[in-house]
Amino acid sequence: MPIKKNAHLLRGEFAENQALQFLLNAGLVLVExxxxxxxxxxxxxxxxxxxxxxxxxxYRKSDRFGSAAESVTATKQSRIIAATHYYLSLKPHHKAIRFDVVAISGDNHINWIKNAF
Known part of the structure; x- marks a missing residue:
């Protein structure tokens, strides 16, 4: 029996696909x-x-409780950095590494923040 995804997960998946297409159009290449x-x-x-x-x-439907970019807290950043260390232990990369945020608002405005942290 297939697992049903709730609306929140579907919206997150849609936002990730939207961000991916945006970055591909900007000339980046998907690694994973x-x-x-x-x-x-x-x-x-x-x-x-x-x-x-x-x-x-x-993604944030509205800025009522802060923008999408503002939702990347210090705790979230440290988890991403830890996951990056783990990823690099599996697949070493000896060039530059950058942490970006793609923040998408409810009106589908995309804010790409390079070197966000």
């Missing part, structure tokens, strides 16, 4: 999507020239 490990998750791992771009995708 939804990398999960015991310490966290990385939404998108992209490559731009020689740089590995670790990308967190955030």
């Amino acid at each position: 999507k939804n990398f999960r490990c015991k310490v966290g998750e990385i939404d998108l791992i992209m490559r731009e020239k020689d740089a590995l771009v670790i990308t967190e995708v955030r």
